[in-house]
Amino acid sequence: MTPQLDRQVLLQDTSRRGAAFCGLLSEKVDLWLQQLWENAGGPATGAALVAVGGYGRSELSPGSDIDVYLLYEPKTSVSALAESIWYPIWDEGIKLGHAVRTVKETLALASDDLDTATAILSARHIAGDPKLAEELAVKGDDLWRKRSKRWLDEMDVRVRSRHEESGEVAFLLEPDLKNGRGGLRDVHAITWAERAGMSLLPGDHEAILEAYEVVLSARVELQRRTGRHSDVLLLEEQDAVSAALGFDDADVFMRALSTAARTIAWVSDELWFRARSSLDGPTRRKLRRDEEALVGVVVRDGSVALAAGAEPANDPYLVLRVAVTAARNDARIERTTLDRLAESKPLTTPWSEEARRLFVELFLAGRPAVQVVETLDQRGLWEPIFPEWSVIRCRPQRNAYHRFTIDRHLCEAAANSAALVDRVDRPDLLVVGTLLHDIGKGRPGDHTDVGVELIAEIAPRMGFDEGDTLILQQMCRHHLLLADTATRRDLSDDGTISFVADSVDSLTCLRLLDALTEADSLATGTAAWGSWKEELVGVLVDRVAHVLSGGSVADATDTGFPTPHQRDLLAQRRRIIEAVDDQIVVISPDRPGLFSRVAGVLSLNGLTVLEAAAHSADNQMALEQFRVQSNF
Structure with missing residues (x-):
């Protein structure tokens, strides 16, 4: 009788989570495959069944494939043996990744194929001749090290491509737990890079182990619940997965997941930056000279560092100058520099003109500012500058309209606004107002009302005068006004135009709201901004601007209809x-x-x-x- 795989008891035991579950499931599959081997008359020598990939790492989730190689010595017949093992696996409805090769053939393929090369790094004996499994593991590891430069270069390209395709686990509404930036595959790639000679910085190994368990546990529960090979944590599954993992609610769970993914992404980015630098070689690095940037800051080997003599403890603006330099150069900040910046003297309250100017220039740099803020926040350097950030950090917006967490949404919107400064009279108010427009989220009460109250405290602390503070409050109060009115009201109605004109009150504020509306919509999601909405908002802004410039409402709404x-x-x-x-x-x-x-x-x-x-x-x-x- 063909042995059967019994997984139901384990699948129903919800006390087994994460790595513990994966290890137990892998053990069950090991035992089952050993029984299949014996039942098929598998030999003790000359052939072996070897686990590779995730199964080789003993990391089988409920929906994982089983990846195995049937290795054999030349002239050994294994066709019947292979069929006796593969068919029972298929009959169980399990997706099987399999190959039948000699060790030599496998190594030849691994010498030129990254997927095969990484798969055999976790080769593990299951049944049959252990010498074949050991030979594959040892020679595969040697081959990996010999080709380390090639593999590091190719993995770096793949990691960046995968991130671009799958997005970020930490900040997306429905993250890809395996392939997203900060997901499980990033940790696998880090492990492979270590086998190729790279090393993690102190504290990073422990940090990603803890974070990895959080993401892996989420994947296990997702697949246990759905019964499918699924790595994308859909909105509709988040409540159930959260409950299965013992969280109070899905918001708390998604925030914990986001925090873990940020840690993985941070360590991954740091390692691959150093890998690229090592591939350049020492000769090329020596040809580069430090480039002086702002006071106390230099650009060195493509990253931002403190200049000789810079003292963070005596310079409250040094964190912001480092941040601005990194954003302007789209560069990373050196790890030792980040460590030293932890000693920084706090900004005085209210901020000086220099502090406010640097803060604004950070976001005027556009897209690179997003990762700079993420870096500062990861190292505990952003909250001292912006204390209200702690409430919105990694906080999800669990609705299908928003794709990002609140903190990432605000950074994305502020970065978007930098491209729209030619529309406004006050670029500084545009980027700061955009950054603050949803600052009231995550607190009790209507987020707009709460935001207006918070800005009454934040803006003066940043050194804005009373008039500028009122404009920033208006931007928060009316950040949805133009989009909602343009898409839901009759723009040819006198009352509509009068209402918006009275609400906005000035051309300066209207132009700021116009740019904020586009920046906010683009950061919200693909469905939030398009040519139709852009045209309607443009019509509304033009008509309201006519009125605020002294024209009549009747002239503004005269569309010539009917002709x-x-x-x-x-x-x-x-x-x-x-x-x-x-x-x-x-x-x-x-x-x-x-x-x-x-x-x-x-x-x-x-x-x-x-x-x-x-x-x-x-x-x-x-x-x-x-x-x-x-x-x-």
């Missing part, structure tokens, strides 16, 4: 349909429900209505105008 041509058509008192480019005009006898019926017909025929207007004439005729976009 003289359309009035002539109405006078004919007959049903008329005109279609020109993306615009459809329908004229028909007026009756209740006409507008909704026409809109419904357009939708049924694959047309999305982007803009619509209606007019009822005195002669009982109706005019409806639609701007549409095809769904095909």
